[in-house]
Amino acid sequence: MTSNKKAGFGFAIIAIAAAAIVPLVAGDYYVSFSTEIAIMILMLSSYRMVVLTGEWSFAHVVLQGVGAYTAAIMVKDWGAPFPVSLVAGAVVAAAVAAVLSFPLLKMRGFYFLMGTFGAAEAIRLLWRKFKYFGGTRGFSGISAPYLEVGPITIDFGHPASFFYLALAIVVVCLLVIWSMEQSRLGQIWRTIEQQDVLAQAVGIDTRRYRRIAFIISAAFAGIAGVLLAYAFGSVTPNRFNLNFALYLMIWAIVGGTRSFYGVILGGIILMGFDESLRFADELRPGIYGIILILVMLFWPRGIERLVGLDKLFAPKAALPDSGSLAASTKGDAR
């Protein structure tokens, strides 16, 4: 393990520990807010998988919605337990993404972005118009999960216990996302982003791997959606509208998409910022606009660059100046 990686893991463990302390020192309101941050971090990190291939999408938030609606329907109609709806949310979101990928991934760049917008709005309208999906009011009264192991019963209806549940799931997801990014798959995504034609020339089926990124990221968005449904106890179509898709994109840009932790940092900072602006709701869009323009002008690589930790957590595929390739990979063989 390189010293960079060690430091990275160190920071990760400190961050998880700090998050775990929140319920001990803060009230329920802030604990619920922390749950939202954890869900947002999962959204941003999974969104980044698509960004790694060089594409920006408006559909990610609606795919989260697919997960949330799946969970809501599973719970309301079939009384499914939490683990079942969690898996179902991921699978259905991935399946919807797989279907969408056929037309959408024939496009690139701006056309892909507009295509995802069209597909996302179409899905959202289905939720609004069809009774089966609860119409404009969606679903409410999604009861919190509880766990019964012999004599012990854990009720995740309490904000703190649900926060720990969400945190554990998000951390596991982030680990999977992180290792995928380090793997051959992640390296292939980077080559597609950097030089599509050259990637094809050496045998990389670029559309196939862009599709894989789109589908896998949708599965994680689906998980985030399930967590959101249980966290709020309700699901409405407006929670997945264009505003949220735009915020997701802005936060990813402001946080920085080059490194794994950039979007995580961006998520924490901007969620906190967002919360502190609650008193001036009308000003929020304007302030976001100013932040976005300032960041793109002065720190085009986002907060990750500003903080100056961008070498940390950097995948080995982006470690240009840390000794030989051989040395760095030898160290990585855990």
Place this chain on the structure above:
Amino acid sequence: MSVLSLKGVTKKFGGLTAVNDVNLEVRAGTIHGLIGPNGAGKTTLFSLITGFYTPTTGTVHLDGEEVTSTSTSHRARKGLVRTFQGTVLFPDQTVAQNIANGMLATASGSWRDWFSESQAYAKNRDHEVEKLLQFARLTDLRNAAARDLSHGQQRVLGIAIALAAKPRVLLLDEPFTGMTASEKDRLVEMLQAIRQSGTTVVLVEHDMRTVMKLCDVITVLNFGKVLTEGTPEHVRRHPEVMSAYLGTAA
């Protein structure tokens, strides 16, 4: 035995016939040159071989397998790998990573590579990268960003990336363009070594002197048709080749 074969390949763009009924047999283990004056259809033919275009009529076979309408990436996995006229690289990544990227699709592996890189893959990759760095004389620049290399070094790196994909046929699009004389000599040596290792080389090139020096077989295109084909000696003495280039009456 021919490793690459085109039969009756024609490509029309609207009313324009860019390539007209071209038959081409590239024998394994040779360096095969494609030359011709500007507008002769060299680049179109190159695109037909690499899969960027699909022929209007005719077939393309690679090692006996028809690849006429398959994608560039599919052909690359079957052993037909191209380089680019410009310096098309992964500009932000290091020289070593550029070369390593060349083997991402063609090196063996399993679905487990999606989650973690196997030690075997990493070891094999480092070994191959090391060999290619030496071969391309880029060992000292291994940690430099690709965009910081000189033009000649970038051209050589482009070839090293292609070689990392372990091609059976290496297609080079005007590899000598913009190189200094010593860089050209060095590249000639490299290509001869590549042939030595059993890889067939097909190149489109303007630089006649280098082509004559390097190629075993030369195909001359003019107005989308094969004018003649043969050894450098044959081509040099062919009267129509001179007239095609110089525009004099045959």
